[in-house]
Amino acid sequence: MFALVDCNNFFVSCERVFQPHLEQKPTIVLSNNDGCVIARSNEVKKMGIPMGAPIHKYKHLLKQNNVKTFSCNFQLYGDFSNRVMSTIKAFAEDVQVYSIDEAFINLDLIHNVSHYEYAVELRNIIKQWVGIPTSIGMGPTKTLAKLTNEVAKKNEEFQGVLNYDDYSNKDELLERVEVGDIWGVGRRYAQFLNGWNIYNARQFRDMSLKWVKQNMSINGVRTVMELRGTACFPIHDAPDTRKSILTSRSFGYSVTSAKDMREAVASYVCRAAEKLREEKLAAQYVTVFIKTNKHRQNQQQYSNSYTITLNQASIYNPDLIDAALKALKKIFLDGYYYKKAGVLLTGLVPMNQVQLSFLNDTRNSDQKEKIMHVFDEINNNYGKRTIRYAATGTRKPWSMKQDMRSPRYTTKWSELRRVG
DNA sequence: TCTGGGGTCCTAGGACCC
DNA sequence: TCTGGGGTCCTAGGACCC
Numbered sequence: 019m020f021a022l023v024d025c026n027n028f029f030v031s032c033e034r035v036f037q038p039h040l041e042q043k044p045t046i047v048l049s050n051n052d053g054c055v056i057a058r059s060n061e062v063k064k065m066g067i068p069m070g071a072p073i074h075k076y077k078h079l080l081k082q083n084n085v086k087t088f089s090c091n092f093q094l095y096g097d098f099s100n101r102v103m104s105t106i107k108a109f110a111e112d113v114q115v116y117s118i119d120e121a122f123i124n125l126d127l128i129h130n131v132s133h134y135e136y137a138v139e140l141r142n143i144i145k146q147w148v149g150i151p152t153s154i155g156m157g158p159t160k161t162l163a164k165l166t167n168e169v170a171k172k173n174e175e176f177q178g179v180l181n182y183d184d185y186s187n188k189d190e191l192l193e194r195v196e197v198g199d200i201w202g203v204g205r206r207y208a209q210f211l212n213g214w215n216i217y218n219a220r221q222f223r224d225m226s227l228k229w230v231k232q233n234m235s236i237n238g239v240r241t242v243m244e245l246r247g248t249a250c251f252p253i254h255d256a257p258d259t260r261k262s263i264l265t266s267r268s269f270g271y272s273v274t275s276a277k278d279m280r281e282a283v284a285s286y287v288c289r290a291a292e293k294l295r296e297e298k299l300a301a302q303y304v305t306v307f308i309k310t311n312k313h314r315q316n317q318q319q320y321s322n323s324y325t326i327t328l329n330q331a332s333i334y335n336p337d338l339i340d341a342a343l344k345a346l347k348k349i350f351l352d353g354y355y356y357k358k359a360g361v362l363l364t365g366l367v368p369m370n371q372v373q374l375s376f377l378n379d380t381r382n383s384d385q386k387e388k389i390m391h392v393f394d395e396i397n398n399n400y401g402k403r404t405i406r407y408a409a410t411g412t413r414k415p416w417s418m419k420q421d422m423r424s425p426r427y428t429t430k431w432s433e434l435r436r437v438g
Numbered sequence: 439t440c441t442g443g444g445g446t447c448c449t450a451g452g453a454c455c456c
Numbered sequence: 457t458c459t460g461g462g463g464t465c466c467t468a469g470g471a472c473c474c
Contacts, residue, residue: 048442049441049442049443050442050443051440051441051442052440053440053441053442054440054441054442056442056443070441070442071441072440072441073440073441074439074440074441075440075441077440090442235447235448235449236447236448237447237448260445260446261445261446262444262445262446263444263445264443264444264445265443265444266442266443266444267442267443268441268442268443311441312441313440313441358442360443419440
């Protein structure tokens, strides 16, 4: 048996912890550059504003309803995520943190109490200790736990907790869930299935596996099997070795000059390299991509990418910056209004298993590792960008817009809540 | 004026090998 | 009338997740 703990309207709930007067008030959180809506309170969901809605399309509705609007504050959300997850781990041995606001629990290790009672208590404790409301769904497979969670969240009668096994009429339960809300069925397949008159989870569960395999590949088959109660996804299915690290951003303003673009790309590769070293990995390939704004139909469109292979997998900023700028040079064209750029690191190997190359340059890798270690230590202890590479620039005219960010209440001394 | 960021997996098709 | 069989590797594109 699995339980899925899912935080309700997570980013909005984080904002509300420090601004409790926003309870019951319509509230949203925006993406980077304050572009589109990435979290909505229940009040806003009821207004019919969809997930990912571009903000400019809904300006009027938001103003009319006095919707409280925040730029995203990922330091705050990350910290609250850690609090929720460590609370869950205090009451469960086997936990898979699935996303910033969700975790699966292996219920087979929970004894001496009914699963339902366990979940009710866990939910209360998370609310009391961390301040975040959650929903908990339980089922014999992850897909059913997800589905049950969905029903618990959307129907107040369940008060946020529901166990598939306790529910007598399974068909009716599955009929409550639209096919597109099933875990693993996205927008495209939902449309496709609707075309075949399949609208809810019960109908999808009863389709022939052969038909599903033909039309939705092996993943569709797994989803149907899981709906039927056969577990295809174990509690720890996510491999711990990651395959890529991406840092990309849309620009606050269009970038036209090669100089600005070089600074942006250098900044992104440094950020990606930080993540790389945090995970004790080294990268063999550096890919850079740039693109114009696809929403501007009257502008010339261009997008391209280029990948550089390093002599040996590296963790060293100067090597990585050098490669990224070489890649950029291959693809950058004058005369376009660029909206976005990104750096992708792949060919990731554990730092201590890097294949040495015959083409080693003069400074050996031990020294590079030490230098980057000191570099990271300084920035960890004295704040981000205390020391940095000149290539990353100083003005950053292209950086993101975030005009409505709340304070980083829990991670920055200068932004702590003042009392009295 | 204004449309996010960061990931994974699967499949089809082409190039190439014997 | 007639054009093999079996395999690997790579890439692009499409689907999904949060």
